[in-house]
Amino acid sequence: MIDQSRIRNFCIVAHIDHGKSTLADRIIEKTGLLTNREMQAQVLDNMELERERGITIKAQTVRIIYKAKDGLEYIFNLIDTPGHVDFNYEVSRSLAACDGAILVVDAAQGIEAQTLANVYLALDHDLDVFPVINKIDLPSAEPERVKNEIEDVIGIEAQDAPLISAKNGIGIEEVLEAIVEKIPAPGGSRDNPLQALIFDSVYDSYKGVIVFCRIMEGVVRKGTRIRMMATGAEAEVVEVGYFGPGQFIPCEELSAGMVGYLTASIKNVKDTSVGDTITDAARPCEAPLPGYKKVNSMVYCGMYPADGAKYPDLRDALEKLKLNDASLNYEPETSIALGFGFRCGFLGLLHLEIIQERLEREYNLDLVTTAPGVIYKVHKTNGEVIDLTNPANLPDPSEIDYMEEPVVSAEIMVTTEYIGPIMQLCQERRGRYVGTEYIEATRALLKYDLPLNEIIYDFFDALKSRSRGYASFDYEMKGYEESKLVKLDILVNHEEVDALSFIVHADSAYERGRKMCEKLKEEIPRHLFEIPIQAASGGKIIARETVKAMRKDVLAKCYGGDITRKKKLLEKQKEGKKRMRQIGNVEIPQSAFMSVLKLDED
Amino acid sequence: MNEPTPLSIYIHIPFCRRKCLYCDFLSFPAAEDEMSHYVNLLLREIEQQADRYVSHKVISIFFGGGTPSFLNAEDIAAILCKLKDRFDIAKDAEITIEVNPDTVTRDKMERYPEAGINRLSIGLQTADDEELKTLGRLHDYAAFCKAYELARNAGFKNINVDLMSAIPGQSAASYRATLEKVTAYAPEHISAYSLILEEGTWFYDNRDRLQLATEEEDRQLYEMTKQFLESCGYHRYEISNYAKDGYECIHNKVYWQRGDYVGFGLGAASMVGDVRWNNCDDMEVYEKALLSAQNGLTCQRNLHSLTKQEQMEEFMFLGLRLTEGVKKADFFKKFALPIEEVYGETLKKLRKDGLISEGDPIRLTPYGTDISNYVMAKFLF
Numbered sequence: 001m002i003d004q005s006r007i008r009n010f011c012i013v014a015h016i017d018h019g020k021s022t023l024a025d026r027i028i029e030k031t032g033l034l035t036n037r038e039m040q041a042q043v044l045d046n047m048e049l050e051r052e053r054g055i056t057i058k059a060q061t062v063r064i065i066y067k068a069k070d071g072l073e074y075i076f077n078l079i080d081t082p083g084h085v086d087f088n089y090e091v092s093r094s095l096a097a098c099d100g101a102i103l104v105v106d107a108a109q110g111i112e113a114q115t116l117a118n119v120y121l122a123l124d125h126d127l128d129v130f131p132v133i134n135k136i137d138l139p140s141a142e143p144e145r146v147k148n149e150i151e152d153v154i155g156i157e158a159q160d161a162p163l164i165s166a167k168n169g170i171g172i173e174e175v176l177e178a179i180v181e182k183i184p185a186p187g188g189s190r191d192n193p194l195q196a197l198i199f200d201s202v203y204d205s206y207k208g209v210i211v212f213c214r215i216m217e218g219v220v221r222k223g224t225r226i227r228m229m230a231t232g233a234e235a236e237v238v239e240v241g242y243f244g245p246g247q248f249i250p251c252e253e254l255s256a257g258m259v260g261y262l263t264a265s266i267k268n269v270k271d272t273s274v275g276d277t278i279t280d281a282a283r284p285c286e287a288p289l290p291g292y293k294k295v296n297s298m299v300y301c302g303m304y305p306a307d308g309a310k311y312p313d314l315r316d317a318l319e320k321l322k323l324n325d326a327s328l329n330y331e332p333e334t335s336i337a338l339g340f341g342f343r344c345g346f347l348g349l350l351h352l353e354i355i356q357e358r359l360e361r362e363y364n365l366d367l368v369t370t371a372p373g374v375i376y377k378v379h380k381t382n383g384e385v386i387d388l389t390n391p392a393n394l395p396d397p398s399e400i401d402y403m404e405e406p407v408v409s410a411e412i413m414v415t416t417e418y419i420g421p422i423m424q425l426c427q428e429r430r431g432r433y434v435g436t437e438y439i440e441a442t443r444a445l446l447k448y449d450l451p452l453n454e455i456i457y458d459f460f461d462a463l464k465s466r467s468r469g470y471a472s473f474d475y476e477m478k479g480y481e482e483s484k485l486v487k488l489d490i491l492v493n494h495e496e497v498d499a500l501s502f503i504v505h506a507d508s509a510y511e512r513g514r515k516m517c518e519k520l521k522e523e524i525p526r527h528l529f530e531i532p533i534q535a536a537s538g539g540k541i542i543a544r545e546t547v548k549a550m551r552k553d554v555l556a557k558c559y560g561g562d563i564t565r566k567k568k569l570l571e572k573q574k575e576g577k578k579r580m581r582q583i584g585n586v587e588i589p590q591s592a593f594m595s596v597l598k599l600d601e602d
Numbered sequence: 603m604n605e606p607t608p609l610s611i612y613i614h615i616p617f618c619r620r621k622c623l624y625c626d627f628l629s630f631p632a633a634e635d636e637m638s639h640y641v642n643l644l645l646r647e648i649e650q651q652a653d654r655y656v657s658h659k660v661i662s663i664f665f666g667g668g669t670p671s672f673l674n675a676e677d678i679a680a681i682l683c684k685l686k687d688r689f690d691i692a693k694d695a696e697i698t699i700e701v702n703p704d705t706v707t708r709d710k711m712e713r714y715p716e717a718g719i720n721r722l723s724i725g726l727q728t729a730d731d732e733e734l735k736t737l738g739r740l741h742d743y744a745a746f747c748k749a750y751e752l753a754r755n756a757g758f759k760n761i762n763v764d765l766m767s768a769i770p771g772q773s774a775a776s777y778r779a780t781l782e783k784v785t786a787y788a789p790e791h792i793s794a795y796s797l798i799l800e801e802g803t804w805f806y807d808n809r810d811r812l813q814l815a816t817e818e819e820d821r822q823l824y825e826m827t828k829q830f831l832e833s834c835g836y837h838r839y840e841i842s843n844y845a846k847d848g849y850e851c852i853h854n855k856v857y858w859q860r861g862d863y864v865g866f867g868l869g870a871a872s873m874v875g876d877v878r879w880n881n882c883d884d885m886e887v888y889e890k891a892l893l894s895a896q897n898g899l900t901c902q903r904n905l906h907s908l909t910k911q912e913q914m915e916e917f918m919f920l921g922l923r924l925t926e927g928v929k930k931a932d933f934f935k936k937f938a939l940p941i942e943e944v945y946g947e948t949l950k951k952l953r954k955d956g957l958i959s960e961g962d963p964i965r966l967t968p969y970g971t972d973i974s975n976y977v978m979a980k981f982l983f
Contacts, residue, residue, distance in 0.1 A: 551972060554841060563873070
């Protein structure tokens with residue numbers, strides 16, 4: 001039996017790029033679980049996309065054994081968490097399964113916006129947090145300054161923080177010892193009724209849903225009849241086990257304090273909603289665990305198969321992705337321009353991009369995506385309130401009393417020399433200044449309230465470029481505020497293209513309308529006739545461009561009877577046609593629907 | 603005895619003194635001995651292949667390039683001699699050679715007719731010396747005038763001049779001047795093309811630095827070509843080709859009417875009996891194949907027997923290039939299907955858009971000719 005006092009359940013939190021995943025790899029490596037050769041670049045980021053982007057998307061968990069200096073063996077359950085602001089929800093889930101957290105701070109960069117956000121999240125979960133200073137081998141490292149910063153800004157003890165270089169394997173022993181010393185052993189008793197928190201799940205086509213759980217009280221083993229307390233679903237446990245690096249390792253039982261998985265031939269992922277509590281159906285616990293706040297989708301867009309016949313494939317692919325990504329939402333919708341597709345909800349724009357890329361790569365789908373938008377609240381004159389996710393569904397203006405848009409509280413950490421440009425950026429994005437806190441003489445934390453729809457497109461990129469990469473950014477939902485919003489419609493050859501409509505603040509309607517028209521003019525090929533492209537708002541045309549009629553398109557010299565080459569040219573022209581959408585008598589290339597997402601890249 | 607099948611022969615000479623800046627054809631500079639070695643390979647290829655064409659009668663021969671006139675006249679004569687030796691060549695066969703003004707001499711001009719050549723195609727492109735420089739041509743307008751006079755003096759009665767519009771920096775006035783100067787010489791045939799930027803050319807790589815014609819300017823020059831040449835008594839028998847009555851290029855029309863043709867030489871394309879292929883375009887590979895033919899090597903690549911659908915596509919998009927158009931009866935004769943059954947909807951739509959004519963034969967309208975790529979792509983399945 002495993003001695004509960006020798007279990008440590010912890011996670012690593014950090015600002016993106018401060019070396020969280022590298023440290024995780026070193027810990028796994030040091031504890032001898034894998035040889036160097038077995039370690040892929042980073043063990044825990046195992047999705048192809050995660051490696052490419054250098055970010056963690058899905059929480060990953062691994063159990064390792066560490067022989068400490070006191071001569072005893074300890075079980076570490078390391079739960080890696082996503083670093084990006086879009087995935088706070090995942091972070092929150094992972095934290096609930098832990099008893100402590102390692103805070104990684106870059107010795108050169110010091111505290112960043114996400115450092116703060118994540119550390120506060122950990123403290124909210126009552127986790128014991130201890131800092132380590134990473135990248136001390138960098139010439140620009142200032143460990144003493146960073147230690148003081150941690151103490152001043154976060155208010156946790158940092159003087160004896162391990163100074164490490166995860167990349168070069170310096171100081172890892174110290175971190176391992178600190179885990180033993182500073183992270184508390186889990187509480188709970190194996191004699192109490194079963195109480196386990198579901199913190200994640202994946203779908204396996206052979207085993208059904210694999211539930212990741214932290215056992216708070218009691219024991220679960222093969223044959224235990226379990227009940228999911230929120231959904232009421234019951235099932236018999238087929239297998240329990242723990243997480244080896246990149247694999248599931250079955251074991252006898254999971255008892256209080258342990259982190260592991262169970263399978264119970266559960267086919268429907270909805271039965272095991274993340275955050276729910278598992279108990280023993282025969283001997284239930286009194287109350288479920290608090291669980292955690294369910295995070296709602298913040299960004300919506302329409303996703304359509306480029307080839308209409310692939311609609312069932314897209315549906316199947318979304319279903320499969322949803323199994324492993326509870327934060328993805330979708331429902332069918334129809335567009336006159338794009339046919340059958342789905343309105344999909346995401347945690348943020350990065351989440352959207354990742355889902356889109358996974359659909360394209362892993363499921364080999366060719367997608368047309370409409371402009372991402374947020375959920376607006378439409379207050380109708382009859383008192384009804386609509387959550388608007390698709391601009392095409394906006395009621396007639398005469399029925400609208402007023403509209404509200406989501407606003408976030410944003411914190412931007414920036415060196416003082418860039419405060420000016422960043423403040424200007426926030427003003428341009430309709431930001432409302434809340435305040436400035438100076439972290440130290442040269443760095444400040446700017447606080448702004450910003451409309452969500454102003455930051456979902458390219459705010460992050462703009463922030464990076466205007467601060468030469470020095471600003472960092474985090475936000476959380478604040479609530480809804482009334483706003484002067486209008487719907488912008490695009491008319492191609494006098495026909496409205498529903499998939500191109502979007503909601504915009506009245507003050508920027510003209511500017512955006514003009515840019516849309518310019519962009520579409522580049523994208524829509526010439527036809528036999530002239531095509532007006534118009535932007536309209538509230539029944540008024542506010543911008544117009546014209547695609548001129550096709551006048552000349554002649555093949556050059558046909559050289560030495562090389563017909564094959566000329567035919568290829570014609571085929572290319574024809575192939576282009578296939579990727580077109582017919583709106584009235586105009587053919588619009590699919591790229592046009594995407595290009596309007598990039599209006600600000602000038 | 604069966605009537606022999608008409609055959610056209612294309613001979614590719616891939617050598618130039620220097621590559622023009624817009625050119626993406628298979629050509630490169632070469633030393634004298636390389637060229638004579640190549641001619642030997644050509645002779646060998648002709649020798650090896652000729653037996654396959656015993657039931658054909660040759661109606662045209664075309665020396666293209668590159669710059670065929672870059673070769674010695676003796677080499678050209680040797681190739682023709684070999685062809686005459688191994689092929690049945692019609693008495694009135696059209697035998698053309700492409701020449702560049704900078705590579706012709708009185709001697710060559712006089713020897714060509716002796717060897718049997720009866721048609722000359724002179725690459726002029728423009729009569730403006732500045733524009734010639736822009737194109738990277740190695741001759742000026744005066745060199746063309748000299749070459750033209752040499753040709754007439756040598757007895758050539760059938761001369762084509764290649765012209766190009768939309769040259770960077772070319773104005774409507776300078777193009778008009780070119781047309782005026784050239785038509786004053788009264789060649790029997792004029793090929794007039796717009797410059798097209800092809801990938802892999804210097805022009806393409808430097809397109810941002812070139813003063814390229816706008817679409818509207820390009821179209822204006824193209825319109826001018828039509829009007830000017832027609833007013834001078836040239837009729838447009840194909841999208842880019844104009845001729846005085848009785849001087850349409852036989853060889854050119856074979857391509858559009860899908861007659862049999864065989865190409866000899868590096869990279870040359872062939873179509874015989876609805877089978878297409880082309881020769882490899884790597885000189886070493888070509889050489890090796892010809893020297894080891896007894897071991898079964900061949901320089902022929904991409905041998906493809908056209909499907910019925912592909913034949914129909916070609917029949918339409920090639921046939922429509924000619925102003926005489928495609929006859930419904932010819933389609934039926936070839937495919938044993940009424941054209942309406944195959945292309946009914948396409949024809950209806952194109953007619954409605956005013957791109958092809960009503961009735962029989964089916965022709966491109968003037969507007970359809972202007973945007974012929976668009977129309978032709980419609981006939982692909």
